Amino acid sequence: MPAIWLIDAYRAGERGQVRALAEAAAAALDWPLETITPRYRSWAVWPHLFRQTSLAGLQHRSRCVFAPPWPGLVITAGVRNEPLGRWLRNASGGATRYIHVGKPWGRLDDFDLLVTTPQYRVPVHARVLHNALTVHGLEGQRLQRAGETWAARFAPLPRPWIGVLVGGDSGPYTLGRRAAVRLLEGAVARARDCGGSLLVTTSARTRPAVSEVLERGLAGSGGVDACPHFLHRYGASPDNPYAGILALADAFVVTGDSIAMLSEACGTGRPMALFDLGGMRRDAGAASGAAGSVDRRPGAALYRVLMRWFPQPLSRDITLVHRALVDAGRAEWLEDVGPVVAAPGVRAAARSPDLERAVVRICELVGAAPPGNDDCR
Structure with missing residues (x-):
């Protein structure tokens, strides 16, 4: 064989x-x-x-x-x-x-x-x-088991539960302190609108400074009102709730840098909001592109030069994924999303x-x- x-x-x-x-x-x-x-x-x-x-x-x-x-x-x-x-x-x-x-x-x-x-x-x-x-x-029985494992940990928090999946710097886009503040404000506003809670996890690419902004803000000491939440800082504990959040959240906010996180959240079939790190959303009027709200990084500037002046195979353009998801009705930008409705229960996604x-x-x-x-x- x-x-x-x-x-x-x-x-x-x-x-x-x-x-x-x-x-x-x-x-x-x-x-x-x-x-x-x-x-x-x-x-x-x-x-x-x-x-x-x-x-x-x-x-x-x-x-x-x-x-x-x-x-x-x-x-x-x-x-x-x-x-x-x-x-x-x-x-x-x-x-x-x-x-x-x-x-x-x-x-x-x-x-x-x-x-x-x-x-x-x-x-x-x-x-x-x-x-x-x-x-x-991340589907089927694997997601089912993760949901059963984490349901009791999340149970004290009011629903709906909004999963916030946080990535990091990627190509021409930077997730620094300024973007973290905007992400936090948008996610907290969404939770407040529906009387729900945030289930937040960072990832291997998340800067420590970003994790600190999220931690202080969610506790009410970072310029954002306190919000019912669960926060996991990647690497701080061997128990990673990522799959549990995918299994149990009623909706998601996902930073637009990670196609893997976008794919896994979208695969659940539940509402997903894209967060623009800055410059991802090309339609007019996106507040996240306002002067002073976007983090700067030399590597990001060099990557933009690479995308503009060098052959396409040398770079990638994740905005093509964003555009396809929004056009197909599988995702919305965070500024455009409607209210979240709770849908309790562990739900196992079918194979993608x-x-x-x-x-x-x-x-x-x-x-x-x-x-x-x-x-x-």
Whole structure:
């Protein structure tokens, strides 16, 4: 029986995507799944920068893993792992099908399947699956269990519960103190309008200064009236409520920098409000773009130059995702949202349509998908 090799991604957002896709593909095909965690040579950058087909970027011990019997599929993400996927495809004589998730750096013909999203502006191609949002594994029984675990912790807070998912700096956008104040004011106003509470969690990319603004403000000492809330600072406790918030919140406010958080919140089917870090919302009259309310960062300015003057494949534009979600009625900007209505109970989201489409394409790739049947087995 062929195996699936998951070459684990080295960034947290991509890691969640490739693991979800690999696990779903393994379940659909009934193939064993093996996870490889590469160790890279710090100075070996040319294999991925120059689109090589090589293991030269790996430490010697990691290279030894890449040996027969070859897998039927290899699934991975990230520019460092592209040379590895191409190498496996060639070394196996084409028997290994190479699935890549997210941004491509190599030629599209180098992949057997690329699963991507609008922000990367990848052209239409026979080997590309364009999904609206990223694939993820926060659904079904996993979400159900998380909701049951956290329901008692959140129970003392008045409903509706508004989940606030906080990211961080990304490309041309900066989540600093000014943006944190605006986010807090908007979220508290929304909770106050419906008599509800905030369930707030920061993430690995959230600056400590932003967490401090949120903590002081929610306690009533940061220029914002106190609000019933639960606040989790990422890394402060081993108990991460993120999945529980996804399972239980009646609505969401999500910072617009993270497509992973947008995808997971949108996958619940409950109302989602996008928070503009500054410059994301391009329609006229967005208050968040007012002078003095946007955080400045040299890296953000350089990224804007990159987007404007350099080839598109070198950057990403997450506003294309925002626009698609708003146009499809799947999200609104925080300034435009209506009242929140409580809908108590642990609700398990079904598998996301983006993940379903990706699994079906993988099944078709290996000749295991009956026409018109999403079950590949």
